Amino acid sequence: MKPNLIIDKILPALKEKDYPLFDLDSILNISEVSQEDFFSVYTDLDDFIIKAFYQLCAEADGLFEKMGKPSASLHSLFRNMDELLKLHLKYRFFLLNLLDLIKNQELIRDRYLDMIAVRKSQLIHLFTQMATEGLFVKERFPGNFENLSTQIFMLADYWLSHNQSVFGPEDVRLPFYSKLISSMIVPYLTEKGMADYKNTLSSERELKLV
Known part of the structure; x- marks a missing residue:
């Protein structure tokens, strides 16, 4: 079984589980992944968690x-x-356990910090580009x-985390x-x-009606 297929099968079994309370046997049983398939790709549970997190980052990078x-x-x-929020919902285990993972997994901590630094520069570049095109106001102060x-x-x-605390795990309000x-x-x-934003909203409403 390919690594991405194993990840896709196991993710729903994780959902709101707490990272420190993991039991590999029960997770494999729930997700219907054999130990043979799992250990042909991953050395242990931590190896799976790190590689699954890297897959999340790769999809977000895209x-x-x-x-x-x-x-x-x-x-x-x-x-x-919107797609990023949906991606985080798919990989919710990592977002709900982010602090514990960063504390306990150095590779995850380093990859996450690198990712948010790159994300920030990409978004700043996009805002600056849109300001040049007249879609965005210019920065009101340095670092805006x-x-x-x-x-x-x-x-x-x-x-x-906010959704789970305020609305509950079963009421996902994306x-x-x-x-x-x-x-x-x-x-x-x-x-x-x-004007561009209103056109975007109109287009989305039309798509929902089709």
Whole structure:
């Protein structure tokens, strides 16, 4: 069985489980992955966790590479932020246990810190590009776009913990958090940017009706 298939089968069995309380045998049993298949790819549970986290990062990197292209637009920004929240929902175990994982897994800590540094620079570049195109207002003070990108990623990385605390693990309100991210960005839009944003909303409504 390929590594990505093993990860996809095991992820639903993890969900809201606490990292320190893991039991490999029960996880493999629930996910219907044989020990033979598992150990043909991974040396132990920690090896699986690290490689699954790296797969999460690779998928997230792909979303941000799209946003960093010259053809990137407001539409792609909002769409890819939605996709990021969906990706975090798929890999929710890692986001809900992020602090414990960073404390106990040096490779995860280093990869996560590298990833958020790159993400921040990509988003700052996109905001600057949109300001040049007249879609975004220019920075009101030095570091304005850096602060905005940090706020967005704090919400994107920790929305699942807030959701679980406030609404419960069974009541996942992804659209609510997507709107919160949008509400951070909208105040920075120019008149031209608002027109583009409204067109994006209209297009999404039309797609839902099809």
